[in-house]
Amino acid sequence: MDYAIGDVQGCFDTLKQLLKKINFNVDSDRLFFLGDVVNRGNKSLETLRFIKSLKENAEMVLGNHDFHLLVCALTSHRPNRKDTFHDILQAPDKNTLLDYLLTRPLLIEHNDVLLVHAGIPPQWDKTTALKRAKQVEKRLQDNRTKDFLGIMYGNEPAKESDCSNEDEICRYTINAMMRIRFCKGDGELEFEHKLNIDRAPIGFKAWFEHENRALNNTDVLFGHWSTLRNINTKHVYPLDHGCVWGEKLSALNLANYETTSILSVEVD
Numbered sequence: 001m002d003y004a005i006g007d008v009q010g011c012f013d014t015l016k017q018l019l020k021k022i023n024f025n026v027d028s029d030r031l032f033f034l035g036d037v038v039n040r041g042n043k044s045l046e047t048l049r050f051i052k053s054l055k056e057n058a059e060m061v062l063g064n065h066d067f068h069l070l071v072c073a074l075t076s077h078r079p080n081r082k083d084t085f086h087d088i089l090q091a092p093d094k095n096t097l098l099d100y101l102l103t104r105p106l107l108i109e110h111n112d113v114l115l116v117h118a119g120i121p122p123q124w125d126k127t128t129a130l131k132r133a134k135q136v137e138k139r140l141q142d143n144r145t146k147d148f149l150g151i152m153y154g155n156e157p158a159k160e161s162d163c164s165n166e167d168e169i170c171r172y173t174i175n176a177m178m179r180i181r182f183c184k185g186d187g188e189l190e191f192e193h194k195l196n197i198d199r200a201p202i203g204f205k206a207w208f209e210h211e212n213r214a215l216n217n218t219d220v221l222f223g224h225w226s227t228l229r230n231i232n233t234k235h236v237y238p239l240d241h242g243c244v245w246g247e248k249l250s251a252l253n254l255a256n257y258e259t260t261s262i263l264s265v266e267v268d
């Protein structure tokens, strides 16, 4: 069986319980993690080591927290007070773990389903989304990764049409795929608000609510937005169920779309 799993955020004990509940078999099952596998929770190191150890039986897309770890580990950018990935930064196998993250995709196409951490802006069809993701993946893997990571933070350009060079297109792509919640119909991003979906800033909607979305008929599985529940948009599956906030961690069976959830077992 193949499963998509929402944001683990270092909640390794809850992940183990969830895998027990779905009878995860390392020889026959595959796990697709929707990003943010590290940070905020207590066991980022164990979580990342475990996912890497599954080799071809696990895949993951990069989330904003995974990306933040890379930026803090490989540039002069310092972690902030809320970050809990110091265990990885001090680990003897730090470099192999970082290399593992650097070679992860931003977007996975699995059968006809797309898996991404935050979302896909409305103006992108599948070909464009895959092309943009590839552009960033290539830069993360070339020999100037550190320079690249050093200039990828920032909310601008908010609009794809305002991008004037490849670096700006990559920054827009990273912001869109790893951080998007609200945007305009043309894909203009908005990062001031982390509000619930019913309180979109004026002129903006959740990225999947735009009627002109190019991917309206493609199943998209994503994490990142932990307050989303039971939304009415077809083909859109939010799977961050708030594990790190004491709520649930969920696995979606990709064969039948049944969701298995477990309440967080993390202790502060």
Ligand SMILES: [Mn+2]
Pocket: 036, 063, 064, 065, 117, 178, 223, 224, 225
């Ligand atoms: Mn996230």
